[in-house]
Amino acid sequence: MKKLFLIFIILLISFQVISETLPQYAPDKHMGVASCSTGVCHGKSVEDKTENVMMTEYRAWLKDDDHSKAYKTLLKPSSKNMAKKLGLKAAHTAKICLDCHADNVAIEKRGKKFQITDGVGCEACHGGSERWLSDHKDPGATHEKNISLGLYPSEKPADRAKLCLSCHLGTENKFATHRIMAAGHPRLSFELEVFSQEQPAHYKVDADYEKRKGSISSVNMWLSGLVFKANNQLQLLQSEQFKQHGLFPELSFYECHSCHRAMSPSRWPIEPLSNNITTGSVRLDDAALVVLSSLLNTFPNLNQSEFNSSIKQLHTASLTNRNSLNIKAQELLSSLKTYAQVIVNKKYSINDKKALRKTLLSDASKGKFRDYSSAEQVFMGIETLSIDLKDDKRYQKQLDKLFEAIHYEDKYYPNQFQIIADLFLKQL
Ligand code: HEC
Ligand code: HEC
Ligand code: HEC
Ligand code: HEC
Incomplete structure (x- = not known):
């Protein structure tokens, strides 16, 4: 004990x-x-x-x-x-x-x-x-x-996430507001593992590197990135950056595509996403949170339904007032902290990784990820898992199809993403 x-x-x-x-x-x-x-x-x-x-x-x-x-x-x-x-x-x-x-x-x-x-x-x-x-x-x-002399520990997932996110998501001190976006700035999208791979590597993780700095598997790097992105977003929500600009709060915290997309075809499912997130709601960008929540399905000792219900409460609060939003963001932050211990530190076996991929595809096939930003995170997660599992070549066609569905954000259709995920799932 x-x-x-x-x-x-x-x-x-x-x-x-x-x-x-x-x-x-x-x-x-x-x-x-x-x-x-x-x-x-x-x-x-x-x-x-x-x-x-x-x-x-x-x-x-x-x-x-x-x-x-x-x-x-x-x-x-x-x-x-x-x-x-x-x-x-x-x-x-x-x-x-x-x-x-x-x-x-x-x-x-x-x-x-x-x-x-x-x-x-x-x-x-x-x-x-x-x-x-x-x-x-x-x-x-x-x-x-x-x-100890001031070198930044960029090999550690938590510190790396904090570093990259400081510019790729923003902080209390520097933030790409909707005003900046609307002046022409690209939308900021980020996933720690994929972006770490995409930055042309000027280092090699070989035996000598591991001896000096240890090594983190790509799956743990991906999951740490998700946890810290969710963590930083929830903190930012409570910061001055979210403050009201007249009638509206800072729009960069919301899912861009809940406002920016063609009016047809109608994309909403019959069932509301939560009690008050129904047709016509402007939604907070909850991509990191909903992807994490889906993954909790593979952790029998973590309470998925409680986490899910906290996300829904956050959405409800976001449409109520600032004070309730602060309270719900804080509550979600505390449960995220306890779940994070397990998620970030677990050693994932091949079967664990397969289960993570399956649960993402299964939820995608049920239409759980309708928003563009969550579909994008799901794709990056599935790609990371497949590369780690070394079956990315075997599933190349399926991965390409999934990528096509999210490649052009203005041409993203949730139903199409759902169908492609379902086909992928059946071929696993
Ligand atoms: C955008 C962030 C970023 C920039 C800019 C950057 N690096 Fe790195 N660098 C990293 C990351 C991430 C790693 C891998 C993690 C680690 O070992 O710290 C790394 C690793 C290294 C390593 C360690 C290799 C090893 O085997 O231990 C060296 C040396 C290095 N970088 C030098 C440089 C130099 C020189 C420059 C400028 C010309 C530079 N880096 C610019 C992020 C960056
Ligand atoms: C000081 C701010 C800053 C930090 C820290 C930073 N980035 Fe960046 N990053 C940028 C900017 C700005 C760009 C866009 C550069 C341009 O094209 O002008 C960029 C571009 C990138 C791109 C290319 C994106 C694309 O769409 O082609 C990748 C990949 C990337 N960063 C990964 C990382 C990773 C991984 C880290 C952490 C190890 C990191 N960055 C840390 C500011 C930062
Ligand atoms: C919170 C950090 C942040 C702030 C503030 C910010 N940028 Fe960026 N900017 C980025 C990052 C990160 C990228 C890369 C996005 C990507 O590709 O994922 C980027 C990309 C860009 C690009 C597209 C890059 C290209 O290759 O054409 C332009 C243009 C740009 N920024 C201009 C600006 C200007 C002008 C400002 C000030 C008004 C500004 N940015 C403020 C982080 C920031
Ligand atoms: C609550 C709804 C809402 C959300 C959420 C939202 N926007 Fe906007 N956006 C608007 C409105 C309204 C305008 C002004 C449109 C106009 O002037 O025609 C606008 C304008 C823009 C423009 C300028 C378009 C133009 O033609 O000049 C860009 C680019 C943009 N938003 C990007 C984003 C990004 C990126 C996000 C997510 C980080 C986002 N928006 C989130 C409502 C929203």
């Missing part, structure tokens, strides 16, 4: 340690990409087999990684247009744009070689290198020591 209690405490800590300060706000100076990128450091043209890291990171970032182009994006006509519509002097000097499109640390935290034009540079993710730059390559340096 005592032992069980101890384990519980350790797990609790591992979910709650998301207190690592984001690189943008930590005290260390950012020395600039040019401090990392020389030909004897991370700017080599071919991999250096004598080192434990590739040493070609700078080239991978510069050539293939959109983060190196994030500042230049602010100089494009599309950004100039947005700036005009928003009444900003220029996008590339506006704090709101730079906060996500560059390593926008305070002026006093910029080293000699720092250049804002580098966009989302190394230290925007790895933390200001003021205290670890000179020593991190010494034989005596360890990963733990580097972290």
Whole structure:
């Protein structure tokens, strides 16, 4: 009993340690990409087999990684247009744009070689290198020591999720509002595992890497991403970012497609989605929550129906008033925290992973994911599971069909998604 209690405490800590300060706000100076990128450091043209890291990171970032182009994006006509519509002097000097499109640390935290034009540079993710730059390559340096000197632990799912979501979802301090979206900004969609794979990798998870940093399976990375996305959304809902703008709250918290889609054909099922989410309701974006809730079906000791009912209550509250919404968001946050211990830390067997995929497809085939943003998350989850299960080639056709159904958001039809999921399910 005592032992069980101890384990519980350790797990609790591992979910709650998301207190690592984001690189943008930590005290260390950012020395600039040019401090990392020389030909004897991370700017080599071919991999250096004598080192434990590739040493070609700078080239991978510069050539293939959109983060190196994030500042230049602010100089494009599309950004100039947005700036005009928003009444900003220029996008590339506006704090709101730079906060996500560059390593926008305070002026006093910029080293000699720092250049804002580098966009989302190394230290925007790895933390200001003021205290670890000179020593991190010494034989005596360890990963733990580097972290204690300000390196950001981007290998840890909780910290990575917090980092990526800070720009790919937003925070209390920087947020892509509906006003920004309507001025032309793309909708922000994010899933931790798929986006981690899509960012051109400048690292290899080999035996040496695992020894230094451990390794996280792609399924655990995906589930951590879902949990933290839901967690951050629920926190943001209670923040100033959600405040009323006149009659309406901040619309970016809602499922975009509950307002933005063609008026025909009629897409609503006969049954309401919950007591008051019926035809014509504007709905909060609950994609991460409903996907998690579906997955709870495979955890016999977690209470799926309670979680489901909390999501419904959140929706009801969202159509009532701000105060009830705060209360429900807080309640849901606490149950999410307890469920997260289990979901994030579990070691998933092949059968567990198959069960996760089956439950998603089964709920999709029953029309549970009607909103675009949840269908999109379901696709990314099923893709991640299939790649992890190494049967993605076998189910290539089915995965392609599912992708086609969500590829163009303006041409998404819930009934079609449902039918494709049903066919996929029958072929498992
Ligand atoms: C400081 C803000 C910031 C952080 C932190 C950040 N990103 Fe990004 N990311 C951006 C911006 C801005 C873009 C768009 C760049 C452009 O095209 O101008 C982007 C683009 C991307 C893209 C390409 C998206 C596409 O549709 O092609 C991927 C993939 C991506 N990020 C993954 C990640 C991952 C994974 C993390 C965490 C390890 C992360 N990002 C952290 C700001 C950030
Ligand atoms: C909360 C963070 C955030 C803020 C604030 C933000 N962006 Fe972005 N922006 C992103 C991310 C992340 C992407 C990549 C989206 C994706 O592909 O998934 C992006 C993509 C873009 C794109 C499309 C990229 C391309 O390749 O064409 C443009 C243009 C853009 N942003 C301009 C702006 C401008 C101008 C502002 C300020 C008014 C701004 N952004 C504010 C995070 C942000
Ligand atoms: C958008 C976020 C992002 C940016 C920008 C970024 N990295 Fe990384 N980097 C990561 C992630 C995520 C990992 C993998 C997790 C880890 O090991 O920390 C990683 C890993 C690494 C590693 C560790 C490899 C290992 O085997 O331990 C090095 C070295 C590295 N990056 C260098 C760089 C350099 C140099 C730059 C700039 C040219 C850069 N990174 C830019 C996110 C980023
Ligand atoms: C409550 C309904 C509602 C929600 C939810 C909503 N929008 Fe809007 N959106 C509107 C309205 C109303 C307009 C103004 C339409 C007009 O001017 O023709 C608008 C305008 C826009 C425009 C500009 C269209 C144009 O022709 O200039 C874009 C882009 C946009 N929204 C994107 C989004 C995104 C992305 C989301 C989700 C993050 C979202 N919206 C959520 C109601 C909504």
